[in-house]
Amino acid sequence: xxxxxxxxxxxxxxxxxxxxxxxxxRFFAGYPITxxxxxxxxxxxxxxxxxxxxxxxxxxxxxxxxVIGASLTGAKSMTAxxxxxxxxxxxxxxxxxxxxxxxxxxxxxxxxxxxGVPTAPSQADVMQARWGTHxxxxxxxxxxxxxxxxxxxxxxxxxxxxxxxxxxxxxxxEVIAHMREKVTIPDSSQLRIVDRARPTCKPEDYLPFDAxxxxxxxxxxxxxxxxxxxxxxxxxxxxxxxxxxxxPEVDTLIRRLYSKMDKAKQEVxxxxxxxxxxxxxxxxxxxxxxxxxxxxxxxxxxxxISAGLVRTKTLWPFPDEHVExxxxxxxxxxxxEMNMGQLVHEVERASKGKTKVxxxxxxxxxxxxxxxxxxxxxxx
Amino acid sequence: xxxxxxxxxxxxxxPHIWCEGCGHGIVLGAVxxxxxxxxxxxxxxxxxxxxxxxxxxxxxxxFDTLHTTHGRALAFATxxxxxxxxxxxxxxxxxxxxxxxxxxxLIHAARRNINLTTVCFNNSIYGMTSGQYSPMTPTGxxxxxxxxxxxxxxxxxxxxxxxxxxxxxxxxxxxxxRPLSRLIAKAISTDGFAFVEAISQCPTYFGRRNKMRNALAxxxxxxxxxxxxxxxxxxxxxxxxxxxxxxxxxTRTRPEYTKRYExxxxxxxxxxxxxx
Amino acid sequence: xxxSGNAGPAVNSRPVIVNDRWCKGCDICVxxxxxxxxxxxxxxxxxxxxxxxxxxxxxxxxxxxxxxxTLVPAGDKMESRFGRLGGNADA
Numbered sequence: 001x002x003x004x005x006x007x008x009x010x011x012x013x014x015x016x017x018x019x020x021x022x023x024x025x026r027f028f029a030g031y032p033i034t035x036x037x038x039x040x041x042x043x044x045x046x047x048x049x050x051x052x053x054x055x056x057x058x059x060x061x062x063x064x065x066x067v068i069g070a071s072l073t074g075a076k077s078m079t080a081x082x083x084x085x086x087x088x089x090x091x092x093x094x095x096x097x098x099x100x101x102x103x104x105x106x107x108x109x110x111x112x113x114x115x116g117v118p119t120a121p122s123q124a125d126v127m128q129a130r131w132g133t134h135x136x137x138x139x140x141x142x143x144x145x146x147x148x149x150x151x152x153x154x155x156x157x158x159x160x161x162x163x164x165x166x167x168x169x170x171x172x173x174e175v176i177a178h179m180r181e182k183v184t185i186p187d188s189s190q191l192r193i194v195d196r197a198r199p200t201c202k203p204e205d206y207l208p209f210d211a212x213x214x215x216x217x218x219x220x221x222x223x224x225x226x227x228x229x230x231x232x233x234x235x236x237x238x239x240x241x242x243x244x245x246x247x248p249e250v251d252t253l254i255r256r257l258y259s260k261m262d263k264a265k266q267e268v269x270x271x272x273x274x275x276x277x278x279x280x281x282x283x284x285x286x287x288x289x290x291x292x293x294x295x296x297x298x299x300x301x302x303x304x305i306s307a308g309l310v311r312t313k314t315l316w317p318f319p320d321e322h323v324e325x326x327x328x329x330x331x332x333x334x335x336x337e338m339n340m341g342q343l344v345h346e347v348e349r350a351s352k353g354k355t356k357v358x359x360x361x362x363x364x365x366x367x368x369x370x371x372x373x374x375x376x377x378x379x380x
Numbered sequence: 381x382x383x384x385x386x387x388x389x390x391x392x393x394x395p396h397i398w399c400e401g402c403g404h405g406i407v408l409g410a411v412x413x414x415x416x417x418x419x420x421x422x423x424x425x426x427x428x429x430x431x432x433x434x435x436x437x438x439x440x441x442x443f444d445t446l447h448t449t450h451g452r453a454l455a456f457a458t459x460x461x462x463x464x465x466x467x468x469x470x471x472x473x474x475x476x477x478x479x480x481x482x483x484x485x486l487i488h489a490a491r492r493n494i495n496l497t498t499v500c501f502n503n504s505i506y507g508m509t510s511g512q513y514s515p516m517t518p519t520g521x522x523x524x525x526x527x528x529x530x531x532x533x534x535x536x537x538x539x540x541x542x543x544x545x546x547x548x549x550x551x552x553x554x555x556x557x558r559p560l561s562r563l564i565a566k567a568i569s570t571d572g573f574a575f576v577e578a579i580s581q582c583p584t585y586f587g588r589r590n591k592m593r594n595a596l597a598x599x600x601x602x603x604x605x606x607x608x609x610x611x612x613x614x615x616x617x618x619x620x621x622x623x624x625x626x627x628x629x630x631t632r633t634r635p636e637y638t639k640r641y642e643x644x645x646x647x648x649x650x651x652x653x654x655x656x
Numbered sequence: 657x658x659x660s661g662n663a664g665p666a667v668n669s670r671p672v673i674v675n676d677r678w679c680k681g682c683d684i685c686v687x688x689x690x691x692x693x694x695x696x697x698x699x700x701x702x703x704x705x706x707x708x709x710x711x712x713x714x715x716x717x718x719x720x721x722x723x724x725x726t727l728v729p730a731g732d733k734m735e736s737r738f739g740r741l742g743g744n745a746d747a
Contacts, residue, residue, distance in 0.1 A: 027463055048648035053462050053641060058488040062455035069459025072446065095449050224444040224460060225467045227423040231439055233447035242393055242439055385723060394678055395722055401682035405721030557718045595682050
């Protein structure tokens with residue numbers, strides 16, 4: 001581990017891999033896919049050095065499934081992929097949601113749909129990250145805006161996954177993944193690391209899905225092979241983990257799981273507000289586009305336009321309160337996205353009609369430039 | 381000393397879900413007697429399943445148990461075994477689960493030769509969804525999705541898994557429950573990928589649609605059509621045509637995956653030392 | 657577990673116990689028992705009717721799909737769980 005802080009030129013995927021290890025991740029299973037493969041290559045070399053294990057599986061479905069299996073032994077586990085693989089993993093992500101199994105799924109977004117432009121960036125998987133798997137399920141989706149932030153935010157992804165026993169989707173895009181930036185690696189002692197709550201009761205008293213044994217929302221989770229001998233299933237289940245179809249128990253389970261997003265919201269919402277206090281117009285952006293947004297805001301200020309930036313690293317649960325508050329203080333919010341407009345619908349919803357919301361879309365496999373955002377700011 | 385078989389059950393969850401006369405309970409009994417004969421510690425056994433009738437088995441077993449998604453039991457089990465190699469990890473699943481949707485994971489788990497014991501509850505039908513044909517349904521048989529008679533050929537699953545690299549492959553049947561249990565015990569004791577195909581009767585869907593109205597008729601069919609490996613070696617292909625062979629069908633010694641990964645850890649440690 | 661007496665080969669009228677909550681009446685035990693110890697009334701559960709003929713071969717317990725039959729170990733001479741090998745073909 002990094003005892004002294006060191007500064008290095010790092011690729012986004014590299015920062016993702018090393019940040020995950022700093023978070024305590026000790027099992028990775030993945031499958032080659034541009035533009036995320038470097039994460040697997042890094043971890044194939046790094047994990048065995050820290051007592052971890054790496055597996056290249058036969059497909060993306062096997063990868064997420066092996067990750068969930070490994071997590072059940074108590075290991076922090078992760079997989080990484082891109083659009084096509086992310087689509088294949090959805091069913092098992094749903095299993096992790098209902099069986100409450102901590103795991104992190106990195107999706108490096110590339111231009112889609114289908115094979116699309118494999119080496120080009122996109123932000124078009126935002127809705128899939130929230131609703132890709134079927135049924136009402138909780139999920140937390142984080143999205144870094146720089147290589148340095150990839151390192152620190154992936155640590156948060158694991159903390160959230162462990163604390164709330166929930167799958168966390170880490171949405172990077174191809175630019176963040178492949179660009180190289182100077183990164184000052186935080187000393188491991190500076191990092192807040194969270195581990196899942198384990199049961200303290202005697203094995204014979206352990207009710208694996210009794211949330212009251214925990215904080216009322218998240219039950220303590222025993223590791224396989226430690227004598228608790230409990231059952232997990234993807235079927236709706238009762239407190240013992242055994243399948244149930246009794247309607248009240250189904251209702252209780254679904255509402256408890258779904259409530260994790262509201263209960264976790266405060267703790268998992270990471271939003272920067274730049275020059276918003278006196279802003280007349282705002283840019284709401286995430287991922288690499290937020291970098292262009294920051295430049296556009298600086299350029300606008302230089303031209304006498306009082307612009308501000310809302311840079312969100314948490315896509316789901318969506319930061320409604322931030323948007324609603326800002327919507328009541330600005331004339332317009334411009335939402336630039338490398339897709340046909342996805343998170344902009346959430347901005348509109350959260351604004352509750354208090355301001356004009358302008359969707360700026362780009363889907364030609366090129367990142368949005370500061371000038372495009374600047375001209376949008378001028379037109380509102 | 382042998383324990384009562386109920387020692388391994390979550391008795392409060394019984395009776396189990398399987399239909400009257402279904403063979404899966406007999407196969408499960410054979411699994412538990414194999415575990416008992418090896419005197420495995422209940423805290424050191426993990427049973428993983430996919431989706432289907434057979435995959436409901438782990439819910440009734442007093443071990444670490446995991447009921448996963450359709451076809452993916454072996455992939456989940458691989459993750460568990462990699463991080464806890466000392467755990468006895470056993471996969472219980474049906475023929476549809478393992479050989480249809482799960483086929484890709486089956487051949488790769490065998491190719492890797494990871495130390496997992498897989499018991500395929502082969503009733504040659506999708507029972508949970510009430511009677512569709514599976515990759516193991518014999519040609520000509522009837523099923524809800526083969527209303528004119530099945531035109532496909534089934535896998536020889538044992539040949540397939542052995543060709544993919546498994547260390548141990550065998551076939552048994554519910555009629556021969558005791559030899560089936562010994563086969564499963566041998567599979568569990570194998571340090572590598574071990575696969576046992578257990579022919580199991582499904583009176584409700586396979587039997588009723590194929591002129592075998594109950595479990596007894598289906599068990600009788602097993603008795604008439606099973607031949608041991610020894611007997612089979614003296615029969616011509618024509619004589620074997622409508623028979624199935626039971627017993628040990630394939631064994632080999634190959635390095636086991638989790639142990640091979642230790643070589644990687646050693647190499648990685650050496651590289652670190654060299655750099656320091 | 658019922659403990660039978662210890663004097664000589666214990667003749668036990670109930671060498672096997674049927675759990676009639678778990679038994680689903682499939683008749684496998686009735687048909688497979690080499691000594692016809694068990695019977696099942698129409699619509700009912702398996703019952704021990706000729707317990708004295710039981711040789712403790714264990715086939716009924718082995719072949720019961722519902723774990724509903726338990727072989728009672730004979731007296732203090734702890735025979736192996738499956739009594740004498742025999743019954744169906746040992747491949």
